Amino acid sequence: MTRPRRAPGGFPVVGIVGGGQLARMCAGPAAELGVTLSVLAEAEDSSAALVVPSAPVGSHLDADAVRRFAADCDVVTFDHEHVPQEVLALLVADGVVVHPSPDALRFAQDKLAMRERLSALGVPCPRWTRADSAADVEAFAADVGWPVVAKTPRGGYDGKGVRVVSSADEVADWLERAAEEGTGLLLEEKVPFRRELAVLLARSPSGQAAAWPVVETVQTDGVCTEVLAPAPDLDDDLAGAAVGAGLRVAGELGVTGVLAVELFELDRKSPRGVELEGDDGPSFVVNELAMRPHNSGHWSMDGAVTGQFEQHLRAVLDLPLGTPSPRAPWTVMGNVLGGDHPELYSAYRHVMARDPGAKVHLYGKGVRPGRKIGHVNVSGDDLADLRRRAGHAAGYLEGAITE
Amino acid sequence: MTRPRRAPGGFPVVGIVGGGQLARMCAGPAAELGVTLSVLAEAEDSSAALVVPSAPVGSHLDADAVRRFAADCDVVTFDHEHVPQEVLALLVADGVVVHPSPDALRFAQDKLAMRERLSALGVPCPRWTRADSAADVEAFAADVGWPVVAKTPRGGYDGKGVRVVSSADEVADWLERAAEEGTGLLLEEKVPFRRELAVLLARSPSGQAAAWPVVETVQTDGVCTEVLAPAPDLDDDLAGAAVGAGLRVAGELGVTGVLAVELFELDRKSPRGVELEGDDGPSFVVNELAMRPHNSGHWSMDGAVTGQFEQHLRAVLDLPLGTPSPRAPWTVMGNVLGGDHPELYSAYRHVMARDPGAKVHLYGKGVRPGRKIGHVNVSGDDLADLRRRAGHAAGYLEGAITE
Numbered sequence: 028m029t030r031p032r033r034a035p036g037g038f039p040v041v042g043i044v045g046g047g048q049l050a051r052m053c054a055g056p057a058a059e060l061g062v063t064l065s066v067l068a069e070a071e072d073s074s075a076a077l078v079v080p081s082a083p084v085g086s087h088l089d090a091d092a093v094r095r096f097a098a099d100c101d102v103v104t105f106d107h108e109h110v111p112q113e114v115l116a117l118l119v120a121d122g123v124v125v126h127p128s129p130d131a132l133r134f135a136q137d138k139l140a141m142r143e144r145l146s147a148l149g150v151p152c153p154r155w156t157r158a159d160s161a162a163d164v165e166a167f168a169a170d171v172g173w174p175v176v177a178k179t180p181r182g183g184y185d186g187k188g189v190r191v192v193s194s195a196d197e198v199a200d201w202l203e204r205a206a207e208e209g210t211g212l213l214l215e216e217k218v219p220f221r222r223e224l225a226v227l228l229a230r231s232p233s234g235q236a237a238a239w240p241v242v243e244t245v246q247t248d249g250v251c252t253e254v255l256a257p258a259p260d261l262d263d264d265l266a267g268a269a270v271g272a273g274l275r276v277a278g279e280l281g282v283t284g285v286l287a288v289e290l291f292e293l294d295r296k297s298p299r300g301v302e303l304e305g306d307d308g309p310s311f312v313v314n315e316l317a318m319r320p321h322n323s324g325h326w327s328m329d330g331a332v333t334g335q336f337e338q339h340l341r342a343v344l345d346l347p348l349g350t351p352s353p354r355a356p357w358t359v360m361g362n363v364l365g366g367d368h369p370e371l372y373s374a375y376r377h378v379m380a381r382d383p384g385a386k387v388h389l390y391g392k393g394v395r396p397g398r399k400i401g402h403v404n405v406s407g408d409d410l411a412d413l414r415r416r417a418g419h420a421a422g423y424l425e426g427a428i429t430e
Numbered sequence: 431m432t433r434p435r436r437a438p439g440g441f442p443v444v445g446i447v448g449g450g451q452l453a454r455m456c457a458g459p460a461a462e463l464g465v466t467l468s469v470l471a472e473a474e475d476s477s478a479a480l481v482v483p484s485a486p487v488g489s490h491l492d493a494d495a496v497r498r499f500a501a502d503c504d505v506v507t508f509d510h511e512h513v514p515q516e517v518l519a520l521l522v523a524d525g526v527v528v529h530p531s532p533d534a535l536r537f538a539q540d541k542l543a544m545r546e547r548l549s550a551l552g553v554p555c556p557r558w559t560r561a562d563s564a565a566d567v568e569a570f571a572a573d574v575g576w577p578v579v580a581k582t583p584r585g586g587y588d589g590k591g592v593r594v595v596s597s598a599d600e601v602a603d604w605l606e607r608a609a610e611e612g613t614g615l616l617l618e619e620k621v622p623f624r625r626e627l628a629v630l631l632a633r634s635p636s637g638q639a640a641a642w643p644v645v646e647t648v649q650t651d652g653v654c655t656e657v658l659a660p661a662p663d664l665d666d667d668l669a670g671a672a673v674g675a676g677l678r679v680a681g682e683l684g685v686t687g688v689l690a691v692e693l694f695e696l697d698r699k700s701p702r703g704v705e706l707e708g709d710d711g712p713s714f715v716v717n718e719l720a721m722r723p724h725n726s727g728h729w730s731m732d733g734a735v736t737g738q739f740e741q742h743l744r745a746v747l748d749l750p751l752g753t754p755s756p757r758a759p760w761t762v763m764g765n766v767l768g769g770d771h772p773e774l775y776s777a778y779r780h781v782m783a784r785d786p787g788a789k790v791h792l793y794g795k796g797v798r799p800g801r802k803i804g805h806v807n808v809s810g811d812d813l814a815d816l817r818r819r820a821g822h823a824a825g826y827l828e829g830a831i832t833e
Binding site for chain 2: 034035036039054055056060061071072076078079080328333348350354355368369371372373375376379384386388389393401406
């Protein structure tokens with residue numbers, strides 16, 4: 028059966044374009060809520076296709092496939108940001124309810140559009156520019172100093188599409204492609220941040236919004252490896268300002284569903300080493316936006332009264348939102364990346380035996396080095412101990428720890 | 431697709447015979463654990479069939495259907511106790527791994543066998559006998575006093591198959607059928623209990639066991655309507671003795687998976703009104719056994735680190751068991767029975783708006799009066815407030831409360 032079968036009682040069908048782990052992790056909450064999930068999957072063995080009854084196979088780039096899929100759904104939402112605006116426009120013309128809307132999603136698809144819009148709203152950003160030539164890169168670096176951060180406006184994730192460069196030569200290939208495609212490159216100053224934070228919230232079409240506590244995210248080689256919820260020792264004013272900025276972005280951009288705003292918490296020095304004056308300047312800048320459930324929110328599946336996948340479903344259905352309060356003083360999430368255990372099942376038994384309180388989440392994906400294949404959540408009172416436990420479980424599943 | 435598609439990495443397929451809500455509620459945990467679920471469903475729109483990709487339709491009474499189903503699974507377990515021993519024996523002969531085993535399951539299928547075995551083990555039971563005739567009923571009542579509790583040994587649930595009778599005439603029809611079928615009737619003394627409790631635990635084939643805190647269950651017209659976890663004001667010794675009895679039953683009977691032991695907590699008077707002497711006598715008796723996830727454990731989905739559906743999967747797969755500790759001081763579960771809202775969705779919106787912390791679980795079942803169609807969990811510090819909240823949410827969904 029690839030068409031969704033509706034539950035009785037007026038319960039809707041939510042369609043998700045893309046069959047990755049984010050769609051997969053909606054399956055449990057959908058079953059609990061009583062709503063039906065349908066997934067447009069890349070393949071029959073996509074992560075989400077393994078766990079939902081309705082998972083037609085088709086590409087998000089194939090307008091006909093997406094329209095046929097959407098015709099069976101009451102609302103369409105996304106596992107990723109890569110559905111082209113042309114395809115989204117056809118859905119809207121067909122009368123399909125799409126959340127987030129194409130107008131909002133544009134700012135998650137195009138980082139230049141995002142920077143332009145956030146700057147116009149006065150939301151703190153690193154200094155940035157659009158570069159179309161080597162001369163543009165040199166000019167920007169002359170202003171903010173080398174190295175600079177170069178980003179392809181579209182299609183990047185997990186550190187892909189991002190380079191920290193010390194000369195224009197290092198992005199010659201990207202400039203050439205950008206010139207062909209007319210897209211330009213995004214250049215940003217390299218911000219000397221203390222740490223990375225994320226604001227995660229959900230907003231419904233009615234305008235109700237609910238934010239989880241601000242978390243700290245730890246990246247390794249551009250990939251998130253650990254999340255601490257809430258962010259330890261976070262200044263209350265900073266937390267309030269960060270959540271405020273997230274809510275403002277969600278409202279101004281008309282975001283519906285879950286919004287993740289990745290932040291750099293700034294050093295008490297400016298990018299060029301000048302001491303900031305008192306509390307005047309913003310103490311964070313926005314790094315990236317994502318308009319879908321996000322890795323920085325996986326902790327909420329076990330650590331909050333309402334997890335991000337349940338909340339995303341509630342939001343896109345315009346149902347009242349659930350409480351985002353934590354269930355424990357601390358939750359630590361450790362990402363599991365593909366490592367040396369193609370036969371993951373035996374490592375998994377070991378991890379369960381060693382730590383009966385660890386919540387191990389696996390995505391049904393084949394192991395490839397560096398691929399996100401699961402995560403582990405642990406909750407409790409002792410942050411240092413939780414970090415050790417999450418780190419050990421994730422490391423063992425990766426094969427990086429063997430005892 | 432009705433055959434299960436296996437995830438890579440050596441992850442197993444768990445088959446559940448029966449597509450009711452207990453099978454359905456395994457779907458979320460299975461997706462999280464990375465194991466594949468397959469369900470032998472009564473119909474294409476069975477509760478569980480709406481949420482798992484592999485849900486072939488077939489009867490648990492049809493040996494061929496059950497054997498074909500089991501051939502694709504690494505372990506077979508159950509949504510209910512009604513698979514006949516003849517069918518189970520064929521599975522075992524086929525080499526299928528079945529948990530709980532037919533030998534254990536027999537004591538959940540046949541209440542006379544259960545009473546006989548528990549009595550032999552010295553586990554506290556009400557006084558009981560097997561009756562094959564009106565004379566047997568009269569003789570038992572002469573001993574323990576009218577009224578007596580009559581039970582059909584097989585097929586009862588939620589108060590069905592149970593009558594409290596004051597004369598043999600009131601079970602004349604059951605005696606006639608029992609004589610035809612050679613099964614006998616179970617008679618029990620009517621125990622003057624303080625309240626009902628339940629011990630819930632899981633046991634794995636390796637013999638590891640983990641018990642959740644003892645809960646209080648509140649029944650209305652023979653159907654569970656509310657569960658308080660843990661049972662308020664429960665004597666520590668009684669709790670220990672009850673869990674001990676549950677663990678002993680699980681071990682002696684060789685139970686694998688989740689075991690629910692329903693108890694009566696006794697008044698400090700004996701059944702015939704005589705004061706008990708000191709602390710000598712047992713302060714509880716076993717009422718019923720169930721060898722599967724059970725209504726008395728639904729609170730654990732939100733209220734414990736490891737919920738009963740995850741734990742059942744871990745147990746039948748012989749994976750290490752998870753921590754059964756509560757996540758909050760109190761969790762209250764309110765059952766939602768079918769009422770006056772065939773279009774449940776609008777009532778559900780109302781409940782979500784009124785109580786953003788309520789965890790509403792719906793089963794995708796059509797509304798019929800008295801049918802279990804969902805439940806609501808709320809967790810926190812204030813038991814009285816939680817009872818009000820769970821009661822209001824369940825009552826509103828039932829249509830019994832309209833404001």
